[in-house]
Amino acid sequence: MAPQAEIVHWLFASGLLLLGLILLAEAIVGPAVWGRRRWRPYVWPSLAFALGVLLWPVAVFFTSSTLHMLAHTLWAEVAMASGAVQLALARGKLSSRWWSLTLAATMAASGAAFLIHEQNGWLFARSAFLHHAIGWTLLVAAIFPVLSAFQPRKAVWRAGFAVTWITIAVLLYSDRDLAPIFGHLSDRAGGQP
Amino acid sequence: MSSELVGRLEQRAGRRLDRTALRILAIEALGPLTALAGVVWAIAQPYRITFLHPEGKGFYDFLVQPPLLVIGVGAFFSLVIARGLLRDLREDDGPAG
Numbered sequence: 001m002a003p004q005a006e007i008v009h010w011l012f013a014s015g016l017l018l019l020g021l022i023l024l025a026e027a028i029v030g031p032a033v034w035g036r037r038r039w040r041p042y043v044w045p046s047l048a049f050a051l052g053v054l055l056w057p058v059a060v061f062f063t064s065s066t067l068h069m070l071a072h073t074l075w076a077e078v079a080m081a082s083g084a085v086q087l088a089l090a091r092g093k094l095s096s097r098w099w100s101l102t103l104a105a106t107m108a109a110s111g112a113a114f115l116i117h118e119q120n121g122w123l124f125a126r127s128a129f130l131h132h133a134i135g136w137t138l139l140v141a142a143i144f145p146v147l148s149a150f151q152p153r154k155a156v157w158r159a160g161f162a163v164t165w166i167t168i169a170v171l172l173y174s175d176r177d178l179a180p181i182f183g184h185l186s187d188r189a190g191g192q193p
Numbered sequence: 194m195s196s197e198l199v200g201r202l203e204q205r206a207g208r209r210l211d212r213t214a215l216r217i218l219a220i221e222a223l224g225p226l227t228a229l230a231g232v233v234w235a236i237a238q239p240y241r242i243t244f245l246h247p248e249g250k251g252f253y254d255f256l257v258q259p260p261l262l263v264i265g266v267g268a269f270f271s272l273v274i275a276r277g278l279l280r281d282l283r284e285d286d287g288p289a290g
Contacts, residue, residue: 003257004253007253007257010257010259011257011262013259013262014262014263014265017227017263017266018269018270021223021224021227021266021270022270022274025270025274028220029216029220029278029281029282032285033278033281033282033285034278036284036285037277037281040277040278173259173262173263
């Protein structure tokens, strides 16, 4: 039995919360202590890659509209691409600091997909609000990997990147399949006219 | 002159210890604070905790509720990630670090 969409969103929120906590821990302790154990640099890239893989069943089984399917497919691809690039950096197959720009590109693409595939306004329903909020958060926060590429030693940019994923997790946890937002629910969404 | 240099070095070492202590505190706090957020959420919205009123509820309703998930993530982070990281930070804090 397939779970409701909100339950899938909460599960992914948990993955993103864990991702954010791990990234924040890395920003706090710094790369030297973080790299003290050989497995540790692989943790968050593997988690990002796994979240991408897990998004594929969502893309396949939750096909309420073509736009939704395309958006989930895009998120699956960019999460896997981000994870793969970071895994290659952790392994040493890639070494240039400019590879962190791929994170900015994938965040911007994800944010754009959120904004494009939401056809309704901010206060149509809670899910519409969250699509807009997550989309803009991702677009604005894409600046953090760019700043990290220019100033790789600055922990504040890494911390900003980490807090972005914790914020996205909070927004995803707030999702309900049908609920008002700040007291507003469009009658077309099922609210009282 | 040399005592001034020693004084500066001691000051620098003191600042480094302070920074490490803050880092240790931050890493120790991350998991419990996350779990606490889940507990506060569960108290604020008790209807999310399906164990308290199980009638007509299914598998997902019992296990996949945001407050429980947040508590689980906080606990997982504390046990799996933070514990080893704290050990490494304390080693870094030692005289050899």
